[in-house]
Amino acid sequence: MAVTIRDIAKRAGVSRGTVDRVLHNRKGVNEEVACRVRAIAKELGFIPNLAGKALANRKQPLRIGCLLPSIGNPFFTEVIAGFRQAERELSDFGVSVDIMEVKSFDRAVHLDAIETLQSKHYDGLCITTINVEPVIAAIDRITETGTTVVTVNTDISDTHRLCYVGPDYYLGGTTASGLLSLVCKQQEQKILIVTGSFNIKGHQERIRGFLEGLTTRQMPHSIVDVIESLDDNDKAYERTLSCLKEKPEINCLYLTAAGVQGACQAVQELGKTGNIRILSFDDIPTTKALIQKGVITFTICQEPQRQGYDAIQKLFFHLMNQQEPVVDTITRTIIKIRENLDD
Amino acid sequence: MAVTIRDIAKRAGVSRGTVDRVLHNRKGVNEEVACRVRAIAKELGFIPNLAGKALANRKQPLRIGCLLPSIGNPFFTEVIAGFRQAERELSDFGVSVDIMEVKSFDRAVHLDAIETLQSKHYDGLCITTINVEPVIAAIDRITETGTTVVTVNTDISDTHRLCYVGPDYYLGGTTASGLLSLVCKQQEQKILIVTGSFNIKGHQERIRGFLEGLTTRQMPHSIVDVIESLDDNDKAYERTLSCLKEKPEINCLYLTAAGVQGACQAVQELGKTGNIRILSFDDIPTTKALIQKGVITFTICQEPQRQGYDAIQKLFFHLMNQQEPVVDTITRTIIKIRENLDD
DNA sequence: CTGAAAGCGCTAACAA
DNA sequence: TTGTTAGCGCTTTCAG
Numbered sequence: 001m002a003v004t005i006r007d008i009a010k011r012a013g014v015s016r017g018t019v020d021r022v023l024h025n026r027k028g029v030n031e032e033v034a035c036r037v038r039a040i041a042k043e044l045g046f047i048p049n050l051a052g053k054a055l056a057n058r059k060q061p062l063r064i065g066c067l068l069p070s071i072g073n074p075f076f077t078e079v080i081a082g083f084r085q086a087e088r089e090l091s092d093f094g095v096s097v098d099i100m101e102v103k104s105f106d107r108a109v110h111l112d113a114i115e116t117l118q119s120k121h122y123d124g125l126c127i128t129t130i131n132v133e134p135v136i137a138a139i140d141r142i143t144e145t146g147t148t149v150v151t152v153n154t155d156i157s158d159t160h161r162l163c164y165v166g167p168d169y170y171l172g173g174t175t176a177s178g179l180l181s182l183v184c185k186q187q188e189q190k191i192l193i194v195t196g197s198f199n200i201k202g203h204q205e206r207i208r209g210f211l212e213g214l215t216t217r218q219m220p221h222s223i224v225d226v227i228e229s230l231d232d233n234d235k236a237y238e239r240t241l242s243c244l245k246e247k248p249e250i251n252c253l254y255l256t257a258a259g260v261q262g263a264c265q266a267v268q269e270l271g272k273t274g275n276i277r278i279l280s281f282d283d284i285p286t287t288k289a290l291i292q293k294g295v296i297t298f299t300i301c302q303e304p305q306r307q308g309y310d311a312i313q314k315l316f317f318h319l320m321n322q323q324e325p326v327v328d329t330i331t332r333t334i335i336k337i338r339e340n341l342d343d
Numbered sequence: 344m345a346v347t348i349r350d351i352a353k354r355a356g357v358s359r360g361t362v363d364r365v366l367h368n369r370k371g372v373n374e375e376v377a378c379r380v381r382a383i384a385k386e387l388g389f390i391p392n393l394a395g396k397a398l399a400n401r402k403q404p405l406r407i408g409c410l411l412p413s414i415g416n417p418f419f420t421e422v423i424a425g426f427r428q429a430e431r432e433l434s435d436f437g438v439s440v441d442i443m444e445v446k447s448f449d450r451a452v453h454l455d456a457i458e459t460l461q462s463k464h465y466d467g468l469c470i471t472t473i474n475v476e477p478v479i480a481a482i483d484r485i486t487e488t489g490t491t492v493v494t495v496n497t498d499i500s501d502t503h504r505l506c507y508v509g510p511d512y513y514l515g516g517t518t519a520s521g522l523l524s525l526v527c528k529q530q531e532q533k534i535l536i537v538t539g540s541f542n543i544k545g546h547q548e549r550i551r552g553f554l555e556g557l558t559t560r561q562m563p564h565s566i567v568d569v570i571e572s573l574d575d576n577d578k579a580y581e582r583t584l585s586c587l588k589e590k591p592e593i594n595c596l597y598l599t600a601a602g603v604q605g606a607c608q609a610v611q612e613l614g615k616t617g618n619i620r621i622l623s624f625d626d627i628p629t630t631k632a633l634i635q636k637g638v639i640t641f642t643i644c645q646e647p648q649r650q651g652y653d654a655i656q657k658l659f660f661h662l663m664n665q666q667e668p669v670v671d672t673i674t675r676t677i678i679k680i681r682e683n684l685d686d
Numbered sequence: 687c688t689g690a691a692a693g694c695g696c697t698a699a700c701a702a
Numbered sequence: 703t704t705g706t707t708a709g710c711g712c713t714t715t716c717a718g
Contacts, residue, residue, distance in 0.1 A: 002434070004695055015705045020697060028703060050435040051397040052695030055710040059698090091345070092393040171683065178682035182526050182640060213682060297525060332686050335678040339521035339556060340514065343675050347711055358689045363713060371687060395711030398694045402714090
């Protein structure tokens with residue numbers, strides 16, 4: 001039978017109320033008793049019962065706020081589904097989830113959004129934002145007020161976030177290179193890299209992992225060019241098109257970010273489908289369609305729905321039961337080809 | 344604010360006890376009142392609060408029993424880890440999980456094990472067993488006594504199980520064929536299929552999916568032979584060795600089941616590593632090592648840990664809150680190559 | 687057949 | 703500084 005605060009109270013010769021105060025580090029307890037209670041709790045290996053806590057907390061439900069740069073970016077649809085699933089499963093424990101969506105990775109927009117979130121005094125935050133100085137500072141201000149922050153999909157370095165839930169971008173890159181090597185054998189690849197932004201660390205990591213992976217696999221290759229799509233289909237289309245025209249030797253496209261459809265459209269219009277091998281990331285509907293058609297050979301995914309789900313879960317368990325250390329959740333690097341696209 | 348039995352009781356002009364009796368279909372309630380209560384519950388969209396239930400149920404905890412043919416089969420290590428993780432997370436809700444392990448797929452052994460499980464009167468069962476007549480009947484006998492059964496990893500047809508949690512074997516086969524096609528282009532594959540048993544449906548499905556997938560991808564190929572390993576490394580080694588000697592044209596091995604290490608040993612001893620392409624299923628430690636070494640090109644996995652975890656979760660939620668319909672969980676078909684082997 | 691009351695583990699408001 | 707009490711939603715026992 002599990003240990004309860006009753007057991008601790010009896011053993012320490014105090015009331016349950018006092019035990020509760022000690023366990024929550026609330027002031028107004030004689031330091032001596034506090035010590036004794038803490039010692040006994042540790043000795044007995046006390047773990048608070050979740051059901052009991054949830055029931056008692058019902059009057060002051062747990063409020064979680066989220067920030068996603070999801071407007072106009074279909075990738076985040078799945079992340080949101082994960083948030084919502086977690087909210088549903090945890091509703092019996094008094095959890096509510098608000099999602100704030102913004103467009104783009106603009107610095108001012110994000111700072112503004114974070115300000116707004118702070119003003120709402122959530123118990124916890126799940127956020128995907130940009131890793132730049134003023135944003136980092138804003139987040140530190142929030143954590144200092146006692147709000148717990150989890151970073152989702154994109155980590156924010158050197159801040160006091162509880163943990164990160166998202167992919168290993170470098171591993172995504174090496175996996176792409178590994179599979180490319182298997183598929184192309186010793187045929188030299190003349191590669192055009194279409195990345196999202198030179199300023200986004202995840203995209204850079206996908207390139208770094210890819211290049212190092214090609215070397216490890218001793219894959220003959222050359223990088224013909226690296227261009228930015230800014231996660232935009234139109235830009236990806238134009239720039240890919242002009243680059244392919246200029247450099248007809250290109251036989252491989254490595255798409256590290258959004259803008260997949262645009263880049264593929266350029267290839268298709270030039271009648272080069274089949275002659276140019278295309279690799280991409282994620283599996284938004286348009287990408288799936290291109291794999292079905294055989295335009296893209298494979299895509300590397302990152303469990304977006306799980307990112308949303310796990311972020312909320314982590315936050316919840318931590319808020320309900322401080323103490324045990326929290327580690328990052330690195331979501332899986334999933335290879336999808338035509339056959340296993342739908343699961 | 345969510346609806347509680349209190350709300351229903353007030354509205355129906357009865358006590359909470361009566362509402363509880365009605366909601367649990369317990370006898371001893373005037374049919375008229377019962378109807379009224381049921382109607383109000385439905386109208387208000389009542390969903391019982393999990394935390395409340397768990398707390399009240401604490402005196403009669405939920406007991407779940409599991410059956411796995413895991414002795415001597417490393418694949419199930421992960422499934423067990425999933426069972427245990429679920430048990431840990433649900434311990435606050437009074438759930439306990441007993442695991443019964445047997446060796447092999449012997450009919451008598453399984454019948455005996457199921458008998459034993461029945462005699463322990465568990466609230467729910469998670470089982471991996473064989474899909475044959477007497478076993479099916481034994482399971483039906485159990486479900487008739489009110490014990491809920493979930494099938495894990497291997498489904499049992501036409502029985503009154505709550506649901507199935509496991510892979511889509513056919514999809515595993517098509518995925519293997521799809522990736523093989525990408526890797527081998529138009530090079531004709533002369534394939535030796537090493538399956539586990541002709542009598543195990545999952546293995547058959549992996550073959551069927553593979554063959555149909557090769558046709559869909561218009562992959563030139565021939566099946567040189569199909570042999571059984573009986574999930575045993577020694578047998579796999581011997582039979583693969585003699586077959587490879589007899590038919591030196593074989594350039595591809597399709598391993599649908601256990602015995603991977605044995606089959607690979609045969610290839611290695613003949614000095615044919617690199618000349619024979621090998622595909623396998625699952626990622627037990629020995630298989631991982633063979634991928635690292637480059638002996639196996641890729642392996643198709645099925646989320647074994649999630650199988651264990653989800654099976655318990657499903658069972659738990661259903662036992663706590665009958666009513667909502669339960670659907671099967673088909674775990675993902677995961678492609679692993681050297682680079683993404685460890686996640 | 688039905689209501690009242692106690693209790694699961696925990697929290698918070700109120701007394702002392 | 704500490705103890706007492708009521709109550710979260712649900713189940714169960716004991717009266718009636």
